[in-house]
Amino acid sequence: MWPPRFSRAQVIVAVLLFVLGLGLAIQVRSTSEGGPLRGARQEDLVRILDELDDRTARLQDEKQRLEGQRRELENSSDQAEEARRQTKQKERELGVLAGTVGAEGPGIRITIQDPSRAVDADMLLDAIQELRAAGAEAIEINDVRIVASTYLEGSRKVRIDGHPVSAPYRFSVIGEAKDLEPALNIPGGVVQTLEREQATVRVTPSEKITVDALRSAKQPDYAQSSE
Amino acid sequence: MIAVIGLVLGVLAGLVVQPVLPSLMEPYLPIAVVAALDAVFGGLRAMLDGIFNDKVFVVSFLSNVVVAALIVFLGDKLGVGSQLSTGVVVVLGIRIFSNAAAIRRHVFRA
Structure with a gap:
């Protein structure tokens, strides 16, 4: 078989086998290399x-x-x-x-001078009621916050919620000034009653009143919410 | 001898050049390769029998490849492609085995 005879038949067979080898190589490569989906x-x-x-x-x-x-x-x-x-x-x-948080807003300041010591708790209470009726939203008298449970007592030595307060009584009231002022000044109203007792009342509206006297919230012992 | 060199060259060319087959031909290649292998084993047996004819070899090689590809193509069109190609591989495998047995008898006298 050696040296190879380059007859036509030999060459044709070699070409066919070349094609076979090529196909084999391609197929083996594509089977081993390609993804699982290839074949x-x-x-x-x-x-x-x-x-x-x-x-x-x-x-x-x-x-x-x-x-x-x-x-x-x-x-x-x-x-x-x-x-x-x-x-x-x-x-x-x-x-x-x-009264557990501070408040600020427009309102009025009231200063009551009482040289003859004639102002008593009833008059202050009247003033508070009048202010509330006129729409006052937060009231403080001499650093004592006035709230729903506030009480006033004493005729010559006024105490608010047990705190003694004395003249001059300074009110800080938050509310509509043009409602509050006339409410105090009506004939026979708070101002006139106080002036009859030789007290002087000065009312000044202000754009910014600060009410920062606080009360601690008290847990009710008896009253339970009925809801 | 030159035939063996052709086979080796083909394998080497396939590995080195790494040609990409058009995807249309992809399903036919494995069957065609098996069919060609059958033709080669048949040719080897004929050579050992002393009746090798290059014309017969060329025709059987080409017709094997074409028929195998045709059967796979037909099978794919009929929806039984995988079964038919399995069948073709089985038949060609049996033929390769019987040819290999004849070659063995020639080579080892057994």
């Missing part, structure tokens, strides 16, 4: 594609469900935030009424 038949590919579609649909459903859940949670947390905000707002408003 797959058409129906297998269709099946795999179907499965992938199913899986995609399932995952899409799942995604939608989870997104809905997220939306729900976001809504509820928004609502909780809103409720908290409203509660805070309510707390502040009630705090002003109960």
